[in-house]
Amino acid sequence: MNRKLLAFALVLGAFAVFVASCDNDSEENRAVVIVSSINENVPFFSDVIEQGDTLWDPNAPGVPWDVDDFVTEDYLPVTFYNRPYNDFTTTGPGKPLSDFLITRYLVEWRIAQGGTGTAPLSFEGATSIQVPSNTLVTGAILLVPFTVKNDPAYIALRYSPIEFLTIAHITFWGHEVGTDYEQAFAAEVSVSFGDWIIETKEKKQQQR
Numbered sequence: 001m002n003r004k005l006l007a008f009a010l011v012l013g014a015f016a017v018f019v020a021s022c023d024n025d026s027e028e029n030r031a032v033v034i035v036s037s038i039n040e041n042v043p044f045f046s047d048v049i050e051q052g053d054t055l056w057d058p059n060a061p062g063v064p065w066d067v068d069d070f071v072t073e074d075y076l077p078v079t080f081y082n083r084p085y086n087d088f089t090t091t092g093p094g095k096p097l098s099d100f101l102i103t104r105y106l107v108e109w110r111i112a113q114g115g116t117g118t119a120p121l122s123f124e125g126a127t128s129i130q131v132p133s134n135t136l137v138t139g140a141i142l143l144v145p146f147t148v149k150n151d152p153a154y155i156a157l158r159y160s161p162i163e164f165l166t167i168a169h170i171t172f173w174g175h176e177v178g179t180d181y182e183q184a185f186a187a188e189v190s191v192s193f194g195d196w197i198i199e200t201k202e203k204k205q206q207q208r
Contacts, residue, residue: 031176033082033131034185035080035185035187037079038077038188039077044143045191045196046149046193046194048154048193049070049158050070050072071146071149074142075141076189077138078139082099082100083133083134099133100183105127105141105171105172106123106124106170107122107125108168108170110167111165112165112166112167114165116165117153117165117193118153121147123147129174130177157194168188168189168191170189172187
């Protein structure tokens with residue numbers, strides 16, 4: 001727990017959320033869609049392996065203590081806000097050209113300042129999140145696929161106190177429902193990779 005709190009303090013300093021619209025041409029764009037919050041504005045902790053509750057049984061030496069450990073993908077909650085481009089634009093949920101549809105995103109990684117480790121490979125994902133005008137909508141996107149946690153550099157973090165401090169830069173693309181004019185905007189979140197309940201596993205190993 002102490003190690004996790006220390007990591008939280010470290011990555012919190014690197015955490016940032018920012019938003020940007022690529023083009024605010026009023027003749028093309030009636031809405032400005034932004035990321036209102038990402039992971040509720042706190043760093044994201046990615047567990048490289050989920051540890052089960054199996055304890056080593058001296059009466060069943062053939063059953064390993066990690067038999068029920070497994071790897072999962074991580075999904076990130078993102079809240080989007082759709083506001084009219086200007087005060088002269090009057091739109092609302094259900095009105096023509098009022099809804100914005102987010103269709104795809106790109107996750108790019110870098111090691112956080114002062115951090116160590118190997119940054120995951122960038123990847124693109126598809127989504128379908130509709131955000132009505134003047135509305136907040138929260139959706140989830142894939143942040144860490146299996147390929148990341150099965151990379152040798154991240155496998156080495158399992159049952160280890162080592163952690164990687166990273167920044168995920170996420171660019172979203174979408175368009176107003178009823179048009180093909182695409183807009184882009186972005187946000188960032190700190191992501192710390194590690195085995196977050198290694199203390200529990202160590203206790204299990206000591207029982208052997």
